[in-house]
Amino acid sequence: MIRIKIRRFHARREPQELMQEWEVKEGSTLLEALTSIKCEKDPTLTFRSGCRSSVCGSCAVRVNGKEVLACAYKPEEGDLVEPRRFAKVIKDLAVDESEAFKTLKSAKAWLGEPKEDAVVTPEDEKRTERQSDCILCSSCYSACPVLETNPAFLGPFALTRDWRYVVDPREGDIKSKIDTIQRNGVWDCTLCGECTAVCPQGIDPKSDILMLRTKSTQMGHMDPNMGSFGSFGLDF
């Protein structure tokens, strides 16, 4: 047996937040450990789960400050389990996912104007095979330090999904997608790579954002940081 700590939260309890320690079986996944705590010891423990095999994206949490899928992580002695960041905690490890998901709509992450005669070659498909492996677990969103200072930032997964459609030969309106991600989008990223480090599917949002920057420049957009630098000089 090993001991893990879980940060718990309940809006109507005093104190709202508390740290609880549990003994769990060594060698099982974190999701199995959470499930056995819930079913055998404390049914009030709250978390999301689903497929148990890393495709439904329900169970991402933070362990020792790093995002993991509970179903794909084996806890170790002393681990600290917490809810994901940049989402309101509803209860214990369950956070409000709706805000993060709104970025998909803001980024227009879908095929906008399908081209009828488009041909998708194996190379085209391979180009965004990884990106389309995304399970929307929000690990990258929770890991992104930009959201600490700019809650309106579109965040990694929405931008990756945008890139997946921007390079799709079937997309007939790349411009409006690129236009949408200029504000609170590609230029706000600090390229720190935290998103890439935590993605359970091995996706690299940082490099997708770099590609989107190049595309943006090609389509006549400018890095606003450069621009503001100029106006900085004029204003003062």
Added chain:
Amino acid sequence: MSDVLIIGGGGAGLCAAIAAKEAGVSVNVLGKTYPIRSQTSMAQGGINAALGNVGEDSIEAHIADTLRSAHTLGDENMIRRLCEKAPEAIGWLDSIGVPFSRLEGGRVAQRRLGGAGSERACYAQDYTGLKILHTLYDTALGMGVEFLDELFMLNFIVEEGRVLGVTAIDIGSGEVRAIGAKSVVVATGGYSGLYRGFTTNSSATTGDGTAAAVRAGCVLSDMEFVQFHPTALKRSGILISESARGAGGYLLNSKGERFIDELKPRDVVAKAIWEQIESGEDVYLDIRHLGEAFIEENLPQERKLAKLYEGVDPVIDLIPIKPVAHYTMGGIEVDSNHMTKIKGLFAAGECANAHVHGANRLGGNSLLETVVFGREAGEGAAQFAREHGSVTPASSGQFEKDRGFVAAIPQFTNQIDFYEKRDFMGKIFYRNVGIARSEMGLKGVLAAIRQMQKELPFMGIADKSMEFNTNLLEFIEFGNMVELAEIVLVSAIGRNESRGAHQREDFPAEDDEKFGGVHSLSWKEQGVLCNEFEGMR
């Protein structure tokens, strides 16, 4: 209030939503999870269409294979429609951006799955369901479909034989709400969750919509037919894809002997494995001879999951496996327009029984059904909404009843642990309502389930809070499971023969004279379960 309300945001629900939206009506999609969390994400193999992109194929061959696999319980007209519309369905998925694997020149790649006479399954690596589901979600967002996420449906609101909406718990707040609509599509998935601990399915696959439908007056049919997947990890029931055997993997017993042609249909292989295990053998999947390079390239998911859950590395170790529940053929009986017995209530996907899978589903046909029949159900619901307009419920009876029920659950005595009972149900279902069944075993489980029904008021919950109470939701799910368990058992006990996925040790032969083309029907009258075999001779 919307024109069309969809319950469930998996493949069938999203296809229905998109089709209804295209038809020009307003659409809400309500689900207990976010759409992309649905069971559809777990579908790996592919989606069938006789495109002939790789090998020679024809729609007639697709129809014939599906009919054969259905063991006389398939409706040829429905199967014909499904297969004829399959190429157009792939075309549509392609047009909205599904990243299918491709052939040189850009055609969609296809591969052969068990029971198919040709390379018929279109796929996106081993993420076919995931990629279709996410693309559908993106498309629905782009079209302005409204999502009511994390609302748990309790019951349908029905007056004078017509559906007027549903009651649901808003999971975040715990409030019970009534949500009205001119028509409703239920697309809530199957009931493999009854086999808890012994299923490849998500823990959320508890048949909530199917249970609500039978409570509301719908007929359920062929509920005894549950498909078992031959190769799941022994400890967890996690799926090891058929592609491991397709690529040349062996099945071995404890003595290291092969005992079955690994490429036979699922029901045959599952049964052979079951017999080995029953005779005291352990069964393993052996892919060591395929080599590390091949495994890393083609079966990386399998390697990862085997390491994680069994602590073995398939490159050097045998993988311990067992067959587990994978797909439920039975479901809500629908007519050829996907409407249930209740006017305005449509059903599609795994929760429905549109008579295309019969006694045994063919790999690659379930995703196809979600797309083709999901869209048809959405179109049907949109048309119904336009033709019938809105009706204000005469009474708030259902809402009051369900709000009262949810408020009462925290008062249940909680002397019996339902989590323990839920695990127990999984175990006895697997042992006795699994691959090999007999009257004695089935009747024993039925007695246990009826006891659980009586004990429900003595079960209950420890978490008394309103917000995001998963203890409460799991208890309600358990209630739905108990409701469906009885129906599966009564149907399995009545079918005194072996057919497709329903294998009776005491009646080992397919009895066409008595049961050929005969469906089991189950419904409730004043809360009492009724069951008959339609037109049994």
